Amino acid sequence: MARPRSEDKRQALLAAAVRVITSRGLGAPTARIAQEAGVSNGTLFLYFPTKAALFNELYLDLKSAMSSASLANLPREAALKLQLEHLWSGWLGWAAAHPEERRALELLGVSDDLTAEVRQKGHELMTEVAVLLDRSRQGGPLTDAPLAYVMALMNAVAETTIGFLQADPEAAADHQRRGFEALWRLVA
Amino acid sequence: MARPRSEDKRQALLAAAVRVITSRGLGAPTARIAQEAGVSNGTLFLYFPTKAALFNELYLDLKSAMSSASLANLPREAALKLQLEHLWSGWLGWAAAHPEERRALELLGVSDDLTAEVRQKGHELMTEVAVLLDRSRQGGPLTDAPLAYVMALMNAVAETTIGFLQADPEAAADHQRRGFEALWRLVA
């Protein structure tokens, strides 16, 4: 199926989906997403074959944005701890700046209609992060654990921290620091 | 006079809900839950006024089961680390033994129709756990963090570990130990 022309509409639909998912959950009608994007309900199905397909694409979109934000300007020559801290800061910064995207990502993550394949691709988007984490844990207490487990742990600590960060923006810096130190204690 | 309302049926409905939610998600039809429980669809609404009410009750039920399993036979005179390890083991043991309940709990936890009040009651079920964790972190690096944050961290590490535990039962003991050590590094 050749991709329809307007990249603008595609993006508008994805952005609308984020807003609608945040406010109404995954059960929100596609018609509402289309409306929010300023196109007709039929048009949504011109850009995405099914609602589930839209969700899958959105998941990758958001995951990719999050990953990019984490890796932007990574000081690849600096000490590992500094690199990891930079990554941490990029990650949490993105989350703090995009609460709706974060919430949508969270909901999509547990959704039934997320394909195994897409979930896999989502992991691949984190490859570079995984590499850095892998290097960081060398010699540490989790050296022998599956890397996926260590990644999942980092993810869990990040999600938890982000939740508190968003609930109490005043103490955001404190939480960010505390979260990183906790992470560092875990791996190093 | 007249048949009394059957506690068995209540429990059958809750148990059926767990199975159906696990396999079909929260969007599963109430009719399917009733069928799975061996009663008519109308009967479900005799025991629970709405689908949401069923979900709310189920959430507390599962949370309570999980909490009980964690606290059973807690050696209250032993060293804190030992107590926490016991709790950890009870928790993960329950999760390993009840994968469907775990999955249902996870889905219910993010559900829109979970009442704030029920969420609150869910936290209260964990009070004793929180107290133990609070004592464990005294003097440690998270002494000054909000207790809720520390609880959330423990929860995140537990959930993550459980996920791997269920995916690879062979290495369950390893994961359980590694998870606990990670937790202990976080708080103590």
Place this chain on the structure above:
Amino acid sequence: MARPRSEDKRQALLAAAVRVITSRGLGAPTARIAQEAGVSNGTLFLYFPTKAALFNELYLDLKSAMSSASLANLPREAALKLQLEHLWSGWLGWAAAHPEERRALELLGVSDDLTAEVRQKGHELMTEVAVLLDRSRQGGPLTDAPLAYVMALMNAVAETTIGFLQADPEAAADHQRRGFEALWRLVA
């Protein structure tokens, strides 16, 4: 089917039906009627085989009460106009004193589940009224019309008048008099 014992419960159910129909319409659940009568839902079906049967019986009950009130203490030796006026006053008095019964009667009257047979019996309850009306119209402009038509006209004028009487109790006496004069102009 032998009639169950307690005439009290029967009456309680009929009275409850009046109240419930008035406030919730004919679509009101039988369970609500039973509750209002202070018996269990099952018991209602011990006294009336179906909801429709209850409605049919109630219709006759109310029609009969209305007819009795109209005919009470009729001065059978007085002039026809006086007798008719007495009847009119009894009728409207009953309606004014029993607004709920009146409303229920009105709703039942247009209901689908009123049997033709019961409707017929309802007419028979008005036989004595019809006789008086028949004598009153002799020699008047409606002498040649079917008596049923004249009865229906009287009924229509009465219903209309009662409606206004209930809406504006202050002017009740005025309306009652005006209504009677209108009726008399119609028939005599």
Place this chain on the structure above:
Amino acid sequence: MARPRSEDKRQALLAAAVRVITSRGLGAPTARIAQEAGVSNGTLFLYFPTKAALFNELYLDLKSAMSSASLANLPREAALKLQLEHLWSGWLGWAAAHPEERRALELLGVSDDLTAEVRQKGHELMTEVAVLLDRSRQGGPLTDAPLAYVMALMNAVAETTIGFLQADPEAAADHQRRGFEALWRLVA
């Protein structure tokens, strides 16, 4: 672009509602109305947001048709009695020609889900009729009665007459004349 909403289907739905209401009462399923109109059940809700909304619109539709038929070709320069007789004839003629619409109107009139606002609009549709009736009763016995009461009386006589008219079409002309004379005796 896209097919426009079809006025035909709207009308088909309203007409179908008349037929279905006549045969099954107001409790008739919306699905049946849709089927009778030759559209899918979902389509009904594209044209009317709820079943009640459909009923409200239908009520106004029918009331308006009845009013138009009554006022068509009114000889506004003729004597009042002639004008009223013309109106009477138009009214009863419409009713005789549209027995199903008449029955539907009757049922809708006592329905619970008729809005106060719509009821009010229904009265407004009869304004011109009311004006003519008001002029007719001047100097007569009902000069001092509320006009609404006089209207209601006329309506009651009309409804009653229509009932007999439909039951015995042979004698329709007789009934129509008798009914008008009765009305005239009431007001003039």
Place this chain on the structure above:
DNA sequence: CATGAATGAGCGTTCATTCAT
């Protein structure tokens, strides 16, 4: 007899998806 738990057909309404324009 009385109770109220149990039943299951039935209803109004929603919504992902298709298709005529």
Place this chain on the structure above:
DNA sequence: GATGAATGAACGCTCATTCAT
């Protein structure tokens, strides 16, 4: 390509009626 009308399966919930206690 874009639109939005059209579709119909599906859902949560109600309620008259039956029947075990």
